[in-house]
Amino acid sequence: MPDSAPIIEARGLTRAFGGFIAVKNVNLKVRGGTIHALIGPNGAGKSTLFNLLTKFLSPSGGSIFFKGRDVTHMAPADIALLGLVRSFQISSxxxxxxxxxxxxxxxxxxxxxxxxxxxxxxxxxxxxxxxxxxxxxxxxxxxxxxxxxxxxxxxxxxxxxxxxxxxxPEVLLLDEPMAGMGTEDIGRTANLIRSVGNGRTILMVEHNLGVVADLSDAITVLRRGEIIAEGTYAEVSADSEVRKAYLGGAHG
Incomplete structure (x- = not known):
C-alpha cells in the first residue's frame, strides 16, 4: 500500500536560465510506494524539473525534501547513498x-x-x-x-x-526509460518497471502516454514550467487544460 506521507517533496521549486523561467514555483509530492509520472508537451519543463529533483541542476529558488529531510543542496552521489538513485543516466x-x-x-x-x-x-x-x-x-x-x-x-x-x-535504492528515478525502444522492448521494459517497483517508489519522465496510462498511480502534467494537473490517468486525460496543452502538439 502507498504511504500517505510524501517520500519526495518539492516546495516552490524554480529554475531560471537567464531571463527564461524553465520551472516556476512547482509544488510536488510523490508518495512512497507509487509509480509517479511527469508528463507534458515539448518544452513543458519536465526534464528540467527531473534534473532538479535528481540534483543534476541546482534550483534558483525553492526546496527539495526526501523523507522529510532537506536535500536541496546535497550532491547526487550523497542522495544516492540515502536511497534516491537515478537510472538510465548515471548507471552507464x-x-x-x-x-x-x-x-x-x-x-x-x-x-x-x-x-x-x-x-x-x-x-x-x-x-x-x-x-x-x-x-x-x-x-x-x-x-x-x-x-x-x-x-x-x-x-x-x-x-x-x-x-x-x-x-x-528505495526510490528509482527513471529518465525516459522507453526512449528509442521498439514495441517488443517497450512491453518487456514496462513489465520490468512494474516488477521492480513492487515495494519501491518510482518517479519517471516518459513520453509514451500508453506506458504512462498502464503503469502510473499518479501523474503530474507540466506546461511552460508549471503544474496544470495532477491525478490518475483518467483524471488528467479528462482535464480541459491538459487537452488544450496537448492539442495539436507532440506527446513530448
Whole structure:
C-alpha cells in the first residue's frame, strides 16, 4: 500500500536560465510506494524539473525534501547513498565487460569493494550469486556472459536497471526509460518497471502516454514550467487544460 506521507517533496521549486523561467514555483509530492509520472508537451519543463529533483541542476529558488529531510543542496552521489538513485543516466555500463561482470562491479561499489581482488573467495562468491539473481530479476539470466556491447538496445537498458538495483535504492528515478525502444522492448521494459517497483517508489519522465496510462498511480502534467494537473490517468486525460496543452502538439 502507498504511504500517505510524501517520500519526495518539492516546495516552490524554480529554475531560471537567464531571463527564461524553465520551472516556476512547482509544488510536488510523490508518495512512497507509487509509480509517479511527469508528463507534458515539448518544452513543458519536465526534464528540467527531473534534473532538479535528481540534483543534476541546482534550483534558483525553492526546496527539495526526501523523507522529510532537506536535500536541496546535497550532491547526487550523497542522495544516492540515502536511497534516491537515478537510472538510465548515471548507471552507464562497461561495454567490454559481460552483463554479469557489470552487475558485480555495481555490487562492489555499493559495498566499497572496488578492490575486490583482495577479498576472500567467499565474499566474491556471494557477490556472484547476488549478481546472478539481479540479472534473473531483469530477464537477463540467459545473457549473463554476453558483453554489454553485444546486447540489444532494450536488453542494455535492462542491464542498466540491474546495475541500479545493485545499489538497493528505495526510490528509482527513471529518465525516459522507453526512449528509442521498439514495441517488443517497450512491453518487456514496462513489465520490468512494474516488477521492480513492487515495494519501491518510482518517479519517471516518459513520453509514451500508453506506458504512462498502464503503469502510473499518479501523474503530474507540466506546461511552460508549471503544474496544470495532477491525478490518475483518467483524471488528467479528462482535464480541459491538459487537452488544450496537448492539442495539436507532440506527446513530448
Amino acid at each position: 555500463v562497461f561495454p567490454h565487460l559481460s552483463a554479469h561482470e557489470n552487475v558485480r562491479v555495481a555490487l562492489q561499489a555499493r559495498e566499497c569493494e572496488t578492490f575486490a581482488f583482495w577479498k576472500s573467495n567467499r565474499t566474491l562468491r556471494r557477490l556472484n550469486d547476488e549478481a546472478s539473481n539481479l540479472l534473473e530479476s531483469v530477464g537477463l539470466a540467459d545473457r549473463s556472459q554476453t558483453r554489454a556491447s553485444e546486447l540489444s538496445y532494450g536488453r542494455k537498458r535492462a542491464l542498466e536497471l540491474a546495475t541500479t538495483l545493485a545499489l538497493d
